[in-house]
Structure formats: C-alpha cells, structure tokens
Amino acid sequence: MPNTLIDIKNLFKSYWRDSIEIPVLNDITLEVHDGEFLALMGPSGSGKTTLLNLIAGIDRPSKGSLTVSGTNIADLGESALAKWRSQHVGFVFQFYNLLPVLTAFENVELPLLLTSLSKAERKKHVELVLDVVGLGDRMHHYPKQLSGGQEQRVAIARAIVTDPTLLVADEPTGDLDKHSAEEILVLLDRLNQEFKKTIVMVTHDPRAAERATIQRHLDKGELS
Amino acid sequence: MRVLKLIFKNSLRHKLRTSLTILGLAIAVMAFGVLRTVLDMWNEGVEAAAANRLIARQAVSFIFPLPYSYRDKIAKIPGVETVSFANWFQGVYIDKNNFFARMAVDPETFFSVYPELLVNQKEFETFKQERNSCIVGAEIAKQYGFKIGDVIPIEGDIYPGKWEFVVRGIYQPRDKSTDATQMLFHWTYIDERIKQDMPGRAGQVGWYIIKIKDPAQAASISEQVDALFKNSPNATKTETERAFTQSFISGLNSLLQAMNFVSFIIIGIIMLVLGNTMIMSARERTREYAVLKTLGFSAGHLVGLILGESLLIAALGAGLGLLTTYPIVAGISAVMPKGFFPYFFVTPTTIILGASAALLVGFTASIFPIQRALRTRIVDGLRFLG
Ligand SMILES: Nc1ncnc2c1ncn2[C@@H]1O[C@H](COP(=O)(O)OP(=O)(O)OP(=O)(O)O)[C@@H](O)[C@H]1O
Ligand SMILES: [Mg+2]
Numbered sequence: 026m027p028n029t030l031i032d033i034k035n036l037f038k039s040y041w042r043d044s045i046e047i048p049v050l051n052d053i054t055l056e057v058h059d060g061e062f063l064a065l066m067g068p069s070g071s072g073k074t075t076l077l078n079l080i081a082g083i084d085r086p087s088k089g090s091l092t093v094s095g096t097n098i099a100d101l102g103e104s105a106l107a108k109w110r111s112q113h114v115g116f117v118f119q120f121y122n123l124l125p126v127l128t129a130f131e132n133v134e135l136p137l138l139l140t141s142l143s144k145a146e147r148k149k150h151v152e153l154v155l156d157v158v159g160l161g162d163r164m165h166h167y168p169k170q171l172s173g174g175q176e177q178r179v180a181i182a183r184a185i186v187t188d189p190t191l192l193v194a195d196e197p198t199g200d201l202d203k204h205s206a207e208e209i210l211v212l213l214d215r216l217n218q219e220f221k222k223t224i225v226m227v228t229h230d231p232r233a234a235e236r237a238t239i240q241r242h243l244d245k246g247e248l249s
Numbered sequence: 250m251r252v253l254k255l256i257f258k259n260s261l262r263h264k265l266r267t268s269l270t271i272l273g274l275a276i277a278v279m280a281f282g283v284l285r286t287v288l289d290m291w292n293e294g295v296e297a298a299a300a301n302r303l304i305a306r307q308a309v310s311f312i313f314p315l316p317y318s319y320r321d322k323i324a325k326i327p328g329v330e331t332v333s334f335a336n337w338f339q340g341v342y343i344d345k346n347n348f349f350a351r352m353a354v355d356p357e358t359f360f361s362v363y364p365e366l367l368v369n370q371k372e373f374e375t376f377k378q379e380r381n382s383c384i385v386g387a388e389i390a391k392q393y394g395f396k397i398g399d400v401i402p403i404e405g406d407i408y409p410g411k412w413e414f415v416v417r418g419i420y421q422p423r424d425k426s427t428d429a430t431q432m433l434f435h436w437t438y439i440d441e442r443i444k445q446d447m448p449g450r451a452g453q454v455g456w457y458i459i460k461i462k463d464p465a466q467a468a469s470i471s472e473q474v475d476a477l478f479k480n481s482p483n484a485t486k487t488e489t490e491r492a493f494t495q496s497f498i499s500g501l502n503s504l505l506q507a508m509n510f511v512s513f514i515i516i517g518i519i520m521l522v523l524g525n526t527m528i529m530s531a532r533e534r535t536r537e538y539a540v541l542k543t544l545g546f547s548a549g550h551l552v553g554l555i556l557g558e559s560l561l562i563a564a565l566g567a568g569l570g571l572l573t574t575y576p577i578v579a580g581i582s583a584v585m586p587k588g589f590f591p592y593f594f595v596t597p598t599t600i601i602l603g604a605s606a607a608l609l610v611g612f613t614a615s616i617f618p619i620q621r622a623l624r625t626r627i628v629d630g631l632r633f634l635g
Contacts, residue, residue: 075628083542083627084626107542110545111545124255124537124540126258126262
C-alpha cells in the first residue's frame with residue numbers, strides 16, 4: 026500500500042456572512058495516497074472548491090484534522106503555510122490565472138523566484154516543463170496571444186515547475202472546448218502516470234472524471 | 250531585481266492611464282515648483298536685506314524727498330557708521346519696456362553701505378572722478394551689451410531732459426540674491442543740473458541709507474533719527490532695510506499666503522490623482538494578488554509590488570514636473586521686465602520639497618491598495634470577478 030499523502034479526519038468548514046454561519050463541509054473524512062488521481066464531483070455549491078482549497082492550504086478548516094504529506098497544515102502560521110504551499114502544491118485553476126503582463130516563460134518562472142535557483146537553473150527548469158506541456162515554441166508569447174487550451178497548459182507548467190508532490194486542479198477543463206479539454210486531460214494523465222504526481226481534480230465533466238483513478242462525490246458538504 | 254520587472258510591466262499595463270497619471274503629477278509638481286519659486290522670490294528679497302542697514306524715508310510717503318541737510322545730523326548719532334543716500338531717477342532707456350532700476354547715489358559711500366555690490370578698485374576710482382559716469386550691474390550689462398566707455402542715453406521723466414552717462418564700471422553680485430540690474434550714477438551730477446532748471450527741487454534726496462555698527466541697536470537708532478526731525482515739515486520714518494522691504498511686500502501678504510496654501514492644495518490633488526490610479530489598478534489585480542499569494546509570495550512581496558509601482562509613477566511624474574519647472578520659470582522671468590524680480594530662480598529647497606512631496610504622495614497613494622491586497626483572503630481574491 027502506498028503512503029497516505031492526504032489524510033483528512035472529521036473536517037468541518039463553514040463560512041460566516043454577517044454573523045450567520047453557512048456550513049459548507051460537514052464531517053469530511055478522506056484519504057488520498059501517493060500517486061492517486063482523485064476526481065471530486067458533485068453539484069454546484071456542494072463544496073468541491075472549498076475542500077480543494079483546504080487540501081491545498083489556501084483556506085483553513087473550522088474543525089478537524091488535515092494532514093498533507095505529513096504536515097498538519099491546519100496548525101501552520103500564515104507565512105509557514107505560504108512556504109509549505111510553494112514547496113508542496115501546484116495549482117491549476119479553471120480560468121488559468123496567468124499574469125497577463127508576463128510571457129509564458131515568465132509566468133512559469135514565477136514560483137521559482139521564491140527558490141534559491143540561479144537564473145540559468147530557472148531557465149533550464151522552465152524550458153523543460155514548457156516542453157513537457159508542448160509549448161516549447163510559445164515561451165515568449167503573452168497569455169492573450171495564446172488559446173485557452175494553451176493558457177491552461179502554461180498554467181500546468183507553472184504548477185509543476187517546482188516539482189511539487191501534489192497537484193490540485195479546480196475544473197481545469199471547465200472553460201475549454203472538447204478538443205482542448207481532451208489535451209489537458211491527456212496531459213494530467215501523463216503527469217500522473219509518468220511523473221507520479223498525485224492529483225486532486227474537481228470536475229463536473231464525467232469524461233474528465235473517467236481519467237481519474239478514484240472518483241468521489243460531494244453533495245451538500247457530505248462526501249460519498 | 251525580479252520584482253522590479255513586474256513593477257515595470259504592471260505600470261505599463263494601462264499605458265494611457267499611467268501616462269495621464271504621470272502627466273497629471275508632472276503638471277501639479279510643476280505648478281508647485283513655479284508657485285514656490287514665486288514665493289521664494291519675495292522671501293529672498295526680504296532675506297537679502299541686511300539687518301545692519303536702516304532706511305530713512307519721508308514719513309508720509311516714500312515718494313516725497315528729504316533735505317540733503319539731514320545727512321550730517323544723522324551721521325552724528327552714536328552708533329551710525331556711514332550715511333549714504335539715493336534718489337529714484339527712473340527715466341526711459343530707449344524704450345519704456347527696458348526696465349531696470351536707475352538711481353542717483355552718493356559715489357563716496359554707496360558701495361560701502363552695499364558691500365554685496367562688487368566693483369573693482371580701478372573702475373571705482375574712475376567712476377568717482379567723472380561726474381557724468383555710471384556703474385551698471387553685470388546682469389543688465391550682459392542684457393543690453395553695456396561696456397566700459399559706452400554712453401547710455403536716458404530720457405528723463407522725474408528729472409526732465411536728456412541725460413547721458415558714461416559707463417565706468419560694472420559691478421558683480423556677491424550673492425545669488427543680490428540685485429545685479431541697477432544703474433547707479435552721481436547724485437551731484439543730477440542735482441547741479443536741477444539747481445539751474447528747477448531750483449526748488451535741488452538739494453533733495455530720495456532716502457537715506459544708514460549703516461549701523463550693531464544691528465541690535467537698529468530700533469533705538471531708528472527712533473533717534475525720527476526724533477531729530479519730528480517737528481519739521483519733513484519728518485522721517487526709519488526702519489531696518491528688512492522691515493522696509495517687508496512693508497513693500499506686506500500689501501501682497503494675503504496673496505502670498507493664498508499662494509502658499511494653493512501650493513499645498515496641489516500636493517493634495519497629486520495624492521488624489523495617484524491614489525485613484527493605484528486603487529483602480531489594485532482592484533483590477535485582486536485575483537492576481539491572490540494567485541501570487543497562492544504561489545507562496547509573501548506580504549512583503551505584494552507591498553514591494555504595489556509600493557514600487559506607486560513610487561515609480563510618482564517619481565516619473567515628479568521628475569518630469571521638476572524638469573519642466575526650469576524652462577517655465579526661465580520663460581516667466583524672460584517676459585518679466587528685468588529688475589523687477591532679481592531673485593527669480595528655482596531654489597534647491599523647491600526641488601527637494603517637490604521631490605519629497607512626490608515621494609510622500611507615492612507612499613500615501615499605495616496605503617489603501619496595499620491594505621486591500623493584504624487583507625483580502627486568497628479564497629475571496631480568487632473568487633473575485635473584476
Ligand atoms: N469565500 C467564501 N465566502 C463565503 N461563502 C463561500 C466562500 N466560498 C464558498 N462559499 C460558499 O460555500 C458553498 C460551497 O462553495 P464551493 O465554491 O465550494 O462550491 P463548488 O462545489 O465548488 O461549486 P461550483 O461547482 O459552482 O464551483 C457555496 O454556497 C458558496 O456560496
Ligand atoms: Mg467550485
């Protein structure tokens with residue numbers, strides 16, 4: 026049995042709006058092992074994004090324990106958590122979230138600026154991952170000069186350039202046409218199979234979910 | 250270095266908006282610079298006035314003359330070092346627009362009560378010997394091309410008739426604030442001709458300049474001078490040169506205060522202009538800041554990014570504004586008649602004030618955007634739709 030990468034026990038999460046508590050996640054318990062590709066499915070508003078954000082350490086649980094690659098991230102302070110994220114997690118968003126003023130190369134280089142790598146080393150890494158996502162020839166294009174599918178591939182390159190253990194993707198194909206979506210899924214599949222990345226992906230798309238090794242469903246904050 | 254590139258690229262994102270902001274800042278900083286220069290001009294005039302010089306004038310008005318006979322009486326007062334005097338001659342040099350001060354003075358004493366007018370000994374000696382000679386300031390010598398030996402014709406008005414003066418010396422200003430636009434000639438030369446043409450107006454001086462030994466005695470000596478002539482038809486009013494200059498300006502005091510106030514209002518406007526731009530930019534970039542935080546960038550990085558951009562724009566605006574201040578001030582002083590404002594130049598203080606105001610504005614304008622960027626939680630930032 027491979028190692029447990031994500032270990033969630035009795036996790037609760039509510040948001041507060043004008044002193045009214047909005048419960049979002051209700052007693053979630055979940056284990057994800059190294060090398061798994063998990064698809065999180067469920068209706069809109071069921072809490073998928075919320076759960077993903079908690080796993081990725083950009084939001085905090087209200088209650089419960091949340092251990093990712095051996096660290097109880099619920100206990101980390103703000104800057105420790107930021108550092109932890111930069112070392113352990115790669116993010117892929119539905120709307121790519123590239124910085125429009127930076128080229129593909131510079132966008133991918135961004136996470137490396139927080140490391141001690143030299144300029145030459147950064148260049149090597151960036152070129153390598155851009156080749157992996159098949160955009161070696163588009164390095165100096167700006168996001169607006171790229172198609173949606175290409176932008177998402179740049180985003181994926183940015184997510185893997187620091188070689189994180191865990192990749193989280195929130196509806197990575199949600200904004201793409203069928204063909205581009207397929208390319209992204211093939212790429213994620215390859216990252217999982219070939220590069221042994223553990224992936225947690227939120228999706229509405231059953232075909233996307235088929236790529237995953239495990240599917241879980243979230244409904245009104247409860248996991249099934 | 251790495252963040253610098255992003256700051257640059259960010260500020261160039263909306264080229265038009267950034268350019269307009271920089272232009273707005275530049276105009277405001279320039280207006281600030283010009284206003285301060287005008288204010289400095291007045292203040293320098295007051296500052297340049299020496300504290301050890303008293304001016305005695307006719308008590309009713311500056312335009313009425315005083316008898317020449319006062320000279321010896323004033324000189325007898327203890328504490329008085331030198332008594333000199335001058336008359337406002339005015340007149341026209343070729344054209345009415347050629348304005349510079351023309352004064353009939355006492356050649357023996359005038360330059361010793363005004364040590365800031367530097368004239369070389371040889372020129373000074375010839376000047377003293379020739380009754381119809383004159384000494385001109387270096388600035389008007391340059392402007393009108395006056396050289397030693399030239400004859401300057403003046404059409405008299407206060408002292409009617411045609412007058413001619415031979416240039417026998419050119420004085421240099423000792424300080425930057427020294428007036429180098431005066432033309433000075435012999436009082437006796439004027440007085441002798443007046444004695445024949447209009448005997449009633451002979452033997453009169455415009456005002457006395459009294460050099461005293463100890464500036465601390467200024468008040469008591471002034472009182473003694475005025476006491477001497479209290480009951481005569483020509484009573485005097487004596488005050489320090491500084492007070493005298495100030496009383497010239499005092500009519501303008503409220504205007505000057507208003508200008509001072511306006512110059513600081515301008516700083517406020519710059520702040521709003523830049524603040525507005527920065528708030529707009531930061532709002533648009535809410536999601537990007539959330540993404541940067543997600544990637545592990547710290548609060549310090551975001552502060553650097555926003556503050557850096559704000560300072561960059563402020564610096565460009567201030568730089569441009571201060572650079573344009575020089576030609577504008579030069580332009581204004583060129584269209585102003587020479588001699589009205591001999592102290593019209595941009596002081597280092599104005600530059601420092603303008604630059605630090607812009608710096609302050611750069612800091613202040615980034616406060617709200619920084620606060621907003623730091624306070625927004627990542628999850629809220631990512632959900633933010635422009
Ligand atoms: N930052 C937040 N502040 C307040 N409420 C939030 C916040 N994020 C999510 N919610 C609320 O929590 C619930 C779950 O939201 P979440 O985004 O996790 O759903 P989701 O399953 O990802 O939905 P979708 O498929 O539409 O993306 C929703 O009711 C949402 O309004
Ligand atoms: Mg969602």
